[in-house]
Amino acid sequence: MIRDITLGQYFPGKSPIHRLDARTKIIGTFLFIAEMFVVNNFWGFLIAGTALFTVIGISRVPLKFIFRGLTPVFLIIAFTFVINMLMFDGRVLWHWWIFTITYEGLIRAAFMVIRLVLLIIGSSILTLCTKPIALTDGLEKLLRPFSKIGVPSHEIALMMTIALRFIPTLMDETDKIIKAQQARGADFESGNIFRRAKSLIPILVPLFISSFRIAQELALAMEARCYHGGEGRTRMNEIHFNKEDIVAAVLMTIFLGIIIGSRFIA
């Protein structure tokens, strides 16, 4: 169950999308996110969706895997839909007590949900097709120019590397602790909300302690290998742009143009 969370997970592959420089993909993703707020009608979403699913097709990440990443945020999506549906004035379609559903509200709700889903899928493509190490390397390089004005680019990248690196470790740890407590007769599935919250203590306390232990071991291991921060560190694999990145950049620019153009389809 806990393994269903695909957020931040990497899906190994050799597709052109996987091979792109991480910087290209980071910029592309941020551009895509921004574009989702530029779009002002359903034609824009249709274009963006088509482009997105083309990218997914090229990446050969199974659709099943991508949609599984949506399940944990399903509640947020549903909430967005309901709130938007009820909050708009206009032609009334249905009315009961204090609830009113309008035509404009429905349109608006559908619009917001599509935007949200595209945003989530769009950003999960980035992590699915980029090795965590490459991702943080790319981010560090992108942030490097800002270190002149005091942005700790290396530290940010390192923190991200460690966080991403430990998501699976902590999930394994959680899984193990849950099983160990279940073996002692713990029941996490029944009872009211207070009992359920209380039943989390036997999981959270050991998990907390384990995280500190893991963090401490990591810090010691890094120190033992003479880690001293970003200054003067060389890297094993220098990243650089290739032909594919240029192609991607051109396509991304064209896409940006089309999205801006789509605002004028009325």
Place this chain on the structure above:
Amino acid sequence: MSIEIKNLKYVYNPGLPGETVALDDVSLTISEGEMVGIIGHTGSGKSTLLQHMNGLLKPDSGHVFVDGECITDDKTDLVDIRRRVGLVFQYPEYQLFEETVVDDVAFGPKNLGIEGEELKKTVREAIEIVGLDYEEIKDSSPFELSGGMKRRVAIAGVIAMRPSVLILDEPTAGLDPTAHRDILSMIRRINEEKEITIILVSHNMGDIAKMCDRVIVMENGKIVLEGRPREIFTQDALLESMGLDVPPALDIMRKISKSIDGFTSSALTLDEAAEDIKEFMKRKK
């Protein structure tokens, strides 16, 4: 209490990149009162197998019977199965969470609805059977104990549920020699005095040879050998091909047999080895 496993198959992450067949057509029977050892190379599926015995994992196909009751049915009361089949995980000390040792050991029995005087008695008994001094330790925090003591408190937490089968996954891993010996003699005591069936996973062949009535050897999710320790450990070539070892006593006795004329021994444990050497010295005189 007996455990019977029939044609068990289990796959981790089916259909995903990390797909692993962890168990493949595993069948075995464990009878009441036995002490059974399970050995196998890292990743051979031992821990996965254990987690099927108390219903923590549901097999993709095959069945598990505890005392004739099929626990892979949807209807079974899993909490009751987990009471009867106690499972001590690898490094169980990482599951401690309460403020005092007594509270932690009481977690299991409390989940089963035991309370009052009986709860106190159960907890006290469990702490004593793992060889700890109840009065001395009862109010200390489990987090300030030594590694070996933590391990014992964690084992007590499972014993306090009064299981009829106790499964231990590498209970001596990472302990110093004294703690190691204490845990082993504790396991033997539980088996003999309480007549609890024991299933023991270990990478220490000496321990397995010394403790177990029967040994099961796993490789790549399959059971490849099964028999009395002597039958298993005399097949060194096969064991070696699976990345396993023979008990150190047997190894030494083989080497001595080779270099000293007239000496033969197939001792599995140090005690047996000492006997054989004594015997040989007597004959020589």
